[in-house]
Amino acid sequence: MSSRHDRILSPDTATAYLKISDGCSNCCAYCAIPSIRGKARSRRPDDILLEAQKLADRGIREIILIGQDTTAYGRDLKTRPKLSALLSDLASLPGLSWVRLLYTHPAHITADVLEAIAGHQKICRYIDLPVQHIDNTVLTAMNRGVFSERIREIISLSRSLMTDVALRTSLIVGFPGETKKRFERLLDFVKEARFDHLGVFTYSREEGTAAAKMPSRIGEKEKERRRDLIMSEQADISYAINQKLTGSVQEVLIEEKSDREGFAFIGRCRRQAPEIDGVTYIRNNGAKIGSIMKCKITAADHYDLYGELL
Numbered sequence: 001m002s003s004r005h006d007r008i009l010s011p012d013t014a015t016a017y018l019k020i021s022d023g024c025s026n027c028c029a030y031c032a033i034p035s036i037r038g039k040a041r042s043r044r045p046d047d048i049l050l051e052a053q054k055l056a057d058r059g060i061r062e063i064i065l066i067g068q069d070t071t072a073y074g075r076d077l078k079t080r081p082k083l084s085a086l087l088s089d090l091a092s093l094p095g096l097s098w099v100r101l102l103y104t105h106p107a108h109i110t111a112d113v114l115e116a117i118a119g120h121q122k123i124c125r126y127i128d129l130p131v132q133h134i135d136n137t138v139l140t141a142m143n144r145g146v147f148s149e150r151i152r153e154i155i156s157l158s159r160s161l162m163t164d165v166a167l168r169t170s171l172i173v174g175f176p177g178e179t180k181k182r183f184e185r186l187l188d189f190v191k192e193a194r195f196d197h198l199g200v201f202t203y204s205r206e207e208g209t210a211a212a213k214m215p216s217r218i219g220e221k222e223k224e225r226r227r228d229l230i231m232s233e234q235a236d237i238s239y240a241i242n243q244k245l246t247g248s249v250q251e252v253l254i255e256e257k258s259d260r261e262g263f264a265f266i267g268r269c270r271r272q273a274p275e276i277d278g279v280t281y282i283r284n285n286g287a288k289i290g291s292i293m294k295c296k297i298t299a300a301d302h303y304d305l306y307g308e309l310l
Ligand code: SF4
Pocket: 024, 025, 026, 027, 028, 031, 032, 033, 034, 068, 069, 105
């Protein structure tokens, strides 16, 4: 994890992931990562900025900040650098167009991080907030270090600072102790929170974790039923949110040619992270891969957007 060596990038890519830390000092009951990767170790800000500038100089337009818990950034360093300051410094680097932050933790994300995201035009108004659950008994059993009240506060603060923010979350269903009532609480929360993007995992036992020793009587079929219920609810929410975007103008990073009939290119707008969210299909010919162009959204389904370049 250092800027000393140049990264190998695929020739047409305009996006690069940039690791700001490795390891994790949290102890989520279901997760084996801390025992595999060790405690959180943050990179020095100057090293991160140097790597980001090198990437920008090589034509990268979007950098995506990653780490097991990006919002724990800097806590392990003597100088205690702040994630909000790092975001602001990255946003002022010449050449970069988009900075995206992934893998925040609801127990650690702070108002100053949200304000930094809201306050810089180059930072995508996209919050990846894996909440995992909303029921306080389940959150406690998961050892997430956060309760539902705080999760709701972050969502509402994000939306009050940025009316156009895209919120993504991931959830775990079927965790030991998730009774029918606790699951219903989660389903109600999904309806209430209306995330733009949401993924659901069924709980699976990881050897060596605290949760592996918890008694669980939730069968695989029931876990899948719970996952499908949430996904079906979310499909309607995502569809409604995407429909509202028709007629809007979005910046789109053109990524590749499309072989879908009627569409020449595939890109992503600021509210779409690569690999996990949908894409934007572009009708027009003549776009340049790797460029960021303005696009009018003309149609949408529950996953993808469709548009024409202006
Ligand atoms: S789930 Fe994420 S935050 Fe929790 S211990 Fe694992 S890596 Fe750390």
